[in-house]
Amino acid sequence: MDQALLERYQQAYKDLDLFPLVEPDDIERFRVDYGLHIMVRLKREIEASVKNGKFIFAGHRGCGKSTLLKRLAIDMQPNHSVVFFSIADLIEMSAITHVNILYAIAIKLLSQASKQSNIRVDEDIKQALLGWNTTVHTQTSSQAIKGEMGLGGDIKVVTAKLQQEKSFRDQIEKTFEKRISDLVGKCDRLAAAIQTATKKPVLVIIDDLDKLDLPLVEHIYRNNIKSLFSPQFRVVFTIPVSAVQEPQVMGALNSEGVVRPHLFPVAKFFAKPDCHNPEAEPIAKTFDVFLKVLSKRLPENLVDPQTAEQMVRKSGGVMRELVRIARECCTECMVQLEIEPDSDSVKINDEILTVALRNLRHDFARQIGSDLYDLLVGVYKTAETPDASSDGFVKLLHGLMVLEYENDALWYDVHPIVVDLLKQKKLIE
Structure with a gap:
C-alpha cells in the first residue's frame, strides 16, 4: 500500500473537517471570502x-x-x-x-x-x-x-x-x-x-x-x-x-x-430558468468560490479537475454538503488503497465520486418518508411550494433535501443528490 498517498488522503480528510474556521492558524490557511x-x-x-x-x-x-x-x-x-x-x-x-x-x-x-x-x-x-x-x-x-x-x-x-x-x-x-x-x-x-x-x-x-x-x-x-x-x-x-x-x-x-x-442564502450556481439545464454554465463568481474552498483542502494531485467541478455542482451551493461529498470521496480512496494495495495510484475521479454520491443518496433516502416524494417532485417541477409552512416542507427544508434560493422572489429546488434519488425511482425524467 502507498503509505504516503494514504497519509495525504488522511490529511485532506482532517482539513475538510475544519468547519467552522475558528482557530487563527486555520483561518489563515483556509479562509476564502464568502x-x-x-x-x-x-x-x-x-x-x-x-x-x-x-x-x-x-x-x-x-x-x-x-x-x-x-x-x-x-x-x-x-x-x-x-x-x-x-x-x-x-x-x-x-x-x-x-x-x-x-x-x-x-x-x-x-x-x-x-x-x-x-x-x-x-x-x-x-x-x-x-x-x-x-x-x-x-x-x-x-x-x-x-x-x-x-x-x-x-x-x-x-x-x-x-x-x-x-x-x-x-x-x-x-x-x-x-x-x-x-x-x-x-x-x-x-x-x-x-x-x-x-x-x-x-x-x-x-x-x-x-x-x-x-x-x-x-x-x-x-x-x-x-x-x-x-x-x-x-x-x-x-x-x-x-x-x-x-x-x-x-x-x-x-x-x-x-x-x-x-x-x-444558499449559493446560487444557476439562474432559476437554467437550474435543470445540463448544458447551462454555472455562475462563475459563486462557483469559483466553492472550487477555491475545495482546492485549499484537497490538493489538486488527489482529484481530477472535472470531478472537482462535479463535486461542487452536487453540493447545491451548500458549503457543508461540499465538505460531506469531498470527505466521502477521501474515505472511498482510503478504502481502495487498503483493498487494492498493489494499485499504482488512487485518485478521486468520476468512479470514486459515483460511489460517494451513492452513499450520500442512501443517507437522504432513509430520511424521506414515502409521503414526501410527491412534495419533492412538485418542488422540482415548479421551483415553488404549495405551502411553505407545512410540516412536510419544513422537514425537507430543515434536512437540506429542499434548498431555498433568492432572486427578486424566493424559489426552491431539490438538493442535486436527492434529484438523483427521484430519477432512480423514475419519479422525474
Missing part, C-alpha cells in the same frame, strides 16, 4: 442599533454561518467586548432551554470578566452562578460542588457539569425557572462591569442554535422570547432557516423588535 456582504450588513446593523439590540441570523445547515459569525466576532472586537461561543459546546442539543441559554451567557460573561484583573465581579454573582448555595440544593450536594470547585468557584467545573450532567441542568432549571429576572439581572451586571472596565459595549454571539430541532426552536423563540431577549446588551442568536417559515415564530420575533432575520 458571504462577505451578509456579514457587513449584520455588522452595520449591530453598530447602528441601541445598546440592547437583538439580532437573528438564519440559514441552511452547513451554509457557512459559523465561519462567518467567527469572522464577525473578530471584526467587532476593536470596538466591542465580544463574547462568542457555541451552545453545542456547553449543552446537549436536545436539552437546550431558554433558561440554560441565559445561564450559559452568564457563565461566559463571568469567564470573560475573570480574565481581566481590573474587572470586579460582586461576590453574590459568583455565589449565584457558581456557589449553588440555594434552597433547592441539599447541604450535602452544595458542599460537594464547592469542594470540587475550590474557593471562589471554578468556571471550568461548572461548564463541564452543564455539558455532561442532566441533574446539574435540572438544578439550573429549578433554580432559575421562576427567577428569570434574577438571572438576567446578573447577566446585565456582569456586562456592565465588563463595559465599565473596557469602555466598550458588550456583544454576545451565540452559535449553533440553528441546529436545534424545530419543536425546541418553537418553544424557545415563540414561548419564551421575552425572557431570552431581556438582557440589556447586544446579542446575536441563530435559528434554522426552516423556522423562518413558521408564522408564529416570526410573529414572536417581530413582537420583540426583530424587523427581519439576517438570512445567509
Whole structure:
C-alpha cells in the first residue's frame, strides 16, 4: 500500500473537517471570502442599533454561518467586548432551554470578566452562578460542588457539569425557572462591569442554535422570547432557516423588535430558468468560490479537475454538503488503497465520486418518508411550494433535501443528490 498517498488522503480528510474556521492558524490557511456582504450588513446593523439590540441570523445547515459569525466576532472586537461561543459546546442539543441559554451567557460573561484583573465581579454573582448555595440544593450536594470547585468557584467545573450532567441542568432549571429576572439581572451586571472596565459595549454571539430541532426552536423563540431577549446588551442568536417559515415564530420575533432575520442564502450556481439545464454554465463568481474552498483542502494531485467541478455542482451551493461529498470521496480512496494495495495510484475521479454520491443518496433516502416524494417532485417541477409552512416542507427544508434560493422572489429546488434519488425511482425524467 502507498503509505504516503494514504497519509495525504488522511490529511485532506482532517482539513475538510475544519468547519467552522475558528482557530487563527486555520483561518489563515483556509479562509476564502464568502458571504462577505451578509456579514457587513449584520455588522452595520449591530453598530447602528441601541445598546440592547437583538439580532437573528438564519440559514441552511452547513451554509457557512459559523465561519462567518467567527469572522464577525473578530471584526467587532476593536470596538466591542465580544463574547462568542457555541451552545453545542456547553449543552446537549436536545436539552437546550431558554433558561440554560441565559445561564450559559452568564457563565461566559463571568469567564470573560475573570480574565481581566481590573474587572470586579460582586461576590453574590459568583455565589449565584457558581456557589449553588440555594434552597433547592441539599447541604450535602452544595458542599460537594464547592469542594470540587475550590474557593471562589471554578468556571471550568461548572461548564463541564452543564455539558455532561442532566441533574446539574435540572438544578439550573429549578433554580432559575421562576427567577428569570434574577438571572438576567446578573447577566446585565456582569456586562456592565465588563463595559465599565473596557469602555466598550458588550456583544454576545451565540452559535449553533440553528441546529436545534424545530419543536425546541418553537418553544424557545415563540414561548419564551421575552425572557431570552431581556438582557440589556447586544446579542446575536441563530435559528434554522426552516423556522423562518413558521408564522408564529416570526410573529414572536417581530413582537420583540426583530424587523427581519439576517438570512445567509444558499449559493446560487444557476439562474432559476437554467437550474435543470445540463448544458447551462454555472455562475462563475459563486462557483469559483466553492472550487477555491475545495482546492485549499484537497490538493489538486488527489482529484481530477472535472470531478472537482462535479463535486461542487452536487453540493447545491451548500458549503457543508461540499465538505460531506469531498470527505466521502477521501474515505472511498482510503478504502481502495487498503483493498487494492498493489494499485499504482488512487485518485478521486468520476468512479470514486459515483460511489460517494451513492452513499450520500442512501443517507437522504432513509430520511424521506414515502409521503414526501410527491412534495419533492412538485418542488422540482415548479421551483415553488404549495405551502411553505407545512410540516412536510419544513422537514425537507430543515434536512437540506429542499434548498431555498433568492432572486427578486424566493424559489426552491431539490438538493442535486436527492434529484438523483427521484430519477432512480423514475419519479422525474
